[in-house]
Amino acid sequence: xxxxxxxxxxxxxxxxxxxxxxxxxxxxxxxxxxxxxxxxxxxxxxxxxxxxxxxxxxxxxxxxxxxxxxxxxxxxxxxxxxxxxxxxxxxxxxxxxxxxxxxxxxxxxxxxxxxxxxxxxxxxxxxxxxxxxxxxxxxxxxxxxxxxxxxxxxxxxxxxxxxxxxxxxxxxxxxxxxxxxxxxxxxxxxxxxxxxxxxxxxxxxxxxxxxxxxxxxxxxxxxxxxxxxxxxxxxxxxxxxxxxxxxxxxxxxxxxxxxxxxxxxxxxxxxxxxxxxxxxxxxxxxxxxxxxxxxxxxxxxxxxxxxxxxxxxxxxxxxxxxxxxxxxxxxxxxxxxxxxxxxxxxxxxxxxxxxxxxxxxxxxxxxxxxxxxxxxxxxxxxxxxxxxxxxxxxxxxxxx
Amino acid sequence: xxxxxxxxxxxxxxxxxxxxxxxxxxxxxxxxxxxxxxxxxxxxxxxxxxxxxxxxxxxxxxxxxxxxxxxxxxxxxxxxxxxxxxxxxxxxxxxxxxxxxxxxxxxxxxxxxxxxxxxxxxxxxxxxxxxxxxxxxxxxxxxxxxxxxxxxxxxxxxxxxxxxxxxxxxxxxxxxxxxxxxxxxxxxxxxxxxxxxxxxxxxxxxxxxxxxxxxxxxxxxxxxxxxxxxxxxxxxxxxxxxxxxxxxxxxxxxxxxxxxxxxxxxxxxxxxxxxxxxxxxxxxxxxxxxxxxxxxxxxxxxxxxxxxxxxxxxxxxxxxxxxxxxxx
Numbered sequence: 001x002x003x004x005x006x007x008x009x010x011x012x013x014x015x016x017x018x019x020x021x022x023x024x025x026x027x028x029x030x031x032x033x034x035x036x037x038x039x040x041x042x043x044x045x046x047x048x049x050x051x052x053x054x055x056x057x058x059x060x061x062x063x064x065x066x067x068x069x070x071x072x073x074x075x076x077x078x079x080x081x082x083x084x085x086x087x088x089x090x091x092x093x094x095x096x097x098x099x100x101x102x103x104x105x106x107x108x109x110x111x112x113x114x115x116x117x118x119x120x121x122x123x124x125x126x127x128x129x130x131x132x133x134x135x136x137x138x139x140x141x142x143x144x145x146x147x148x149x150x151x152x153x154x155x156x157x158x159x160x161x162x163x164x165x166x167x168x169x170x171x172x173x174x175x176x177x178x179x180x181x182x183x184x185x186x187x188x189x190x191x192x193x194x195x196x197x198x199x200x201x202x203x204x205x206x207x208x209x210x211x212x213x214x215x216x217x218x219x220x221x222x223x224x225x226x227x228x229x230x231x232x233x234x235x236x237x238x239x240x241x242x243x244x245x246x247x248x249x250x251x252x253x254x255x256x257x258x259x260x261x262x263x264x265x266x267x268x269x270x271x272x273x274x275x276x277x278x279x280x281x282x283x284x285x286x287x288x289x290x291x292x293x294x295x296x297x298x299x300x301x302x303x304x305x306x307x308x309x310x311x312x313x314x315x316x317x318x319x320x321x322x323x324x325x326x327x328x329x330x331x332x333x334x335x336x337x338x339x340x341x342x343x344x345x346x347x348x349x350x351x352x353x354x355x356x357x358x359x360x361x362x363x364x365x366x367x368x369x370x371x372x373x374x375x376x377x378x379x380x381x382x383x384x385x386x387x388x389x390x391x392x393x394x395x396x397x398x399x400x
Numbered sequence: 401x402x403x404x405x406x407x408x409x410x411x412x413x414x415x416x417x418x419x420x421x422x423x424x425x426x427x428x429x430x431x432x433x434x435x436x437x438x439x440x441x442x443x444x445x446x447x448x449x450x451x452x453x454x455x456x457x458x459x460x461x462x463x464x465x466x467x468x469x470x471x472x473x474x475x476x477x478x479x480x481x482x483x484x485x486x487x488x489x490x491x492x493x494x495x496x497x498x499x500x501x502x503x504x505x506x507x508x509x510x511x512x513x514x515x516x517x518x519x520x521x522x523x524x525x526x527x528x529x530x531x532x533x534x535x536x537x538x539x540x541x542x543x544x545x546x547x548x549x550x551x552x553x554x555x556x557x558x559x560x561x562x563x564x565x566x567x568x569x570x571x572x573x574x575x576x577x578x579x580x581x582x583x584x585x586x587x588x589x590x591x592x593x594x595x596x597x598x599x600x601x602x603x604x605x606x607x608x609x610x611x612x613x614x615x616x617x618x619x620x621x622x623x624x625x626x627x628x629x630x631x632x633x634x635x636x637x638x639x640x641x642x643x644x645x646x647x648x649x650x651x652x653x654x655x656x657x658x659x660x661x662x663x664x665x666x667x668x669x670x671x672x673x674x675x676x677x678x679x680x681x682x683x684x685x686x687x688x689x690x691x692x693x694x695x696x697x698x699x700x701x702x703x704x705x706x707x708x709x710x711x712x713x714x715x716x717x718x719x720x721x722x723x724x725x726x727x728x
Contacts (some may be wrong), residue, residue: 019418019425059432120507121411121429128506135506141443142470143530145563146517147509152500156519160497163547207695210500211542261472262496262519262528268478269527272497272519 001100005236006248006397008038009365011226014192014353017116017126018223023058024070027112030225030358031071034108038229039243042072045229046104050080051091051111053356056133058114071110084137085150085306087111088360089255089383089393092228096250096395099230106235111358112225130221138387139260151218151307153387155210158309160272162212165324169212171204173327174308178203178217178350180336181305185347188366192222192353203308217308222353226361228368248368248379252291252396254284260390270388275310277392278317278384286319289396291378294319295340298396299376302363304384305348314382315343318394345370359383360393371399404435409507440561445486446471451561454583456491456553458525459484466526491553491582492571493520496528498546503698503710514540514697514710520551520568532567538594539697539704544570555583594705597676602646606680610647613683617650617661620687623723624659630722631657639712642671645680654712659719673706675713687720 010033012018012026021029035042048071050064064080083090088111095107118129131149138148162169182198185191198216206216230250231239240247256277263269266276282294291297301320305311312326320341321328329335335343346352346366349359360383367379379397415428440447449457458469461476461484469489475481499518502509509515512532519528533551535544545551551568559565569589571579578584602610624630634657641652642665651671653660665671677683682701685691693713696702704713 019420019427020423056432059430117427122409122507132506132508135508139530141440142472142563143517146530146532147502147505147512147515148517149502149506152502152517155500156497156517159500160547163497207692208698209504210502211698261468261470263526272528 002102003233004096004099004230004250005233005240006228006250006364006368007231007236007239007243007245008034008040008229009227009361009368010034010037011190011358011362011365012224013190014222014224014355014362016192016221016223018114023063023112023114023225024066026114026223026225027067027110028070030112030227031108031110034227034229037243037245038239040239044106045073045076045108046106047077047098048073048108048110049091049095049098050078051082051088051109051357051361052080053082053084053087053113054133054137056136057118059117067110067112071108073108077104082357083385083391085304085356085385086360086383086391086393087357087385088226088362089304089381089395090391091357092230092360092364092395093253093255093393095230096253099232102232106229106231108227108229109361110225110227111355111361113355113357114223115221115355116223127221143387148387149210151213152210154307154310154389155213157272157275157389158212158307158313161274161313164273168324168326169309169312170327172200173330174214174217174312175200175204176330177308177311177335181308181344181348181351183337184345185351188346188352190353191347191351192220193347193351196351198351212309213307217350219306219349219354222355224353224355224358224362226355226358226365228361228364246372246399248371249398249400250395251378251398252285252287252289253394254281254286254288255393256280256284257386257392258388258390260387262388270390272388274323275313275317275384275389275392277390278314278382278394281392282318282380282382282394285380285394285396289378289398291396294380295334298341298378298380300342300345300367300370300374300379301382302344302346302367302379303348303382304360304363305344305350306354306384308350310384310389311344311348314384318380318382342370364395367397371397375399405433442474443471447561450555450565451559454555456489456522456566457486458489458522460487467524468527469522469525469529470527489525490523491584492579493522493525493551493553495519495533495545495547495549495551496521498542499533501540501542501698503694514707516540516545518545518568520553522553530563532564534567534569534707536569536573536589536591536594538596539707539710541700542698543700552579552584554589555585557586596674596705597703599644599646599676599678602648606645606647608647609684610645610680613645613680613687614648614650614661614663616684616687617652620719620723621659621661623727624657624719627723627726629726630659630719633715633718633722634659637712637715639673639709640666640669640671641673641675641712642666643675643683645676645683646678647680654715673704673709673712676703677701686717689720692717
């Protein structure tokens, strides 16, 4: 396997609705920014992997096909990846393998999603139709018709965790994390909720959307695009020398998809009280990167926080705190300002934005930015997705 | 005949201009739809079992002795794809985990709210069956079902071969005869005797809050008369509501765009449902935008006697803001 580096990244502003752009235009914007960041021409890119989650959002069964030409990659290989919420992370995993295998030298990853073109003509608002559209992601034989939604699906997992660990996930802790994420989003000029101020008290008192998820402790719907460029070691050094930016290496990758049907043994079915996909994927990535203790070895984490309580469980599964004691993230100052690990400096998906196909690319853009600006040695990016947090991907980034 | 896509969900063919930053953008009403005659294939036995036989079938692996419901696979991947056999399973079990309860559903499922979507481990079965969960004792809250709660599967009176043909209720709400009966039908259940929470004796603070709430509710009712938005919120809706608190009782009457409030329980008629909250301060918080009644139900501060009347609570929740906006 060849060493793979990240040589450029660019994102669009995250907005609840882009009336001014289709996903074609958003894609061009992100790719342009990425190439500008890498200080190179798209003509020198060898291949592209597209991350687009939901055909219905884009209103096309092959939504990537019009993008190939308009991003300047005519006659070059392009492949779409779709893996629920983890689409962006899986797209990056695919691009990583293309470069690491030696098949291609410079591979672009483009994640893009529209969402709020969907519109419910009964309530005359977007949200119910967006939820309905995502609802087609549930099991269509046994679950969707029971009213499956993404939020109640993740709530199932969190409630299962709370059955096992009733003293963890205290409401005050989740509310404090929401406050931290909100404050961090103010330093991200592309964050969707940059102008909002949410205090722990406001989050604590916000209404339930589905128990135990409160309105100010869950992600938003976003339209936007993000792009990152991967290259082989020699090429990475050459590009970075030209751009003046330090190389960020992908030193560990891991992925895991759990069973979708619940049962008592996680090796055979879904253990509803755990997120084993996060545990397995992160520990695979650690093993590859030589990470022994994530709290000591990793300085910045950009994790897929669809819901704040899921962020806590994921941090437990990834070994930053013990599973069942994730309130330590706040109570022991692990992720509070000045704490041991910087978690979601972008504001995360909760306050930064969640354009599903590209959200993990947004996270990568942020983690790389923090590593370059603060000189962090290691970073971690995580993606989760599908029903009952079935899919998990983790990538460890490293700086020389 | 019921349509696959309800007519009222279908928008007109129209377009419009939306302005952003001084620029004009065009958007058009569109839909992405596909009709299916979708086979249930290898799941047909299961769904026909629900619809016609009122029985639950699973798949059993003779090698690892595992029985799985729903019968989502023909062969056991844990035993190198050993052929599995259809088996009938029982209709009692326990909740796999605490189930989520949906209160704010999109258009396809709004008529059911609040509903629970849980997973039941039937007796002798390895996997958990996704299933609706309901209570016969009033509104469904997140606290009715827990991991391990013993439940009984109930068959709908009208079944069409879908997952919604069955639902589960707590065994604690059933008689021994009902638990033993198979199949237990929806019509065998009594939804008319909810468990109304007992109220403690009212304190002086409760009484003071009640007086304030009644005064504010009377003002809200007057505000509805002047608010087109609030009248729209209550259009076509008729309900008589008894509200019981530790500080006193009151009545609300909703009548097609109008709201009336008075002290004491409804006289001369049986209310459509009962609202119970220990502290009448909740009503004050509702009318001063500090707490939503829907949220109070989810968090356990407010109880209503009829599950489906959550829709009425949802309408009531809109009134303070509607009257406030129209007054401005």
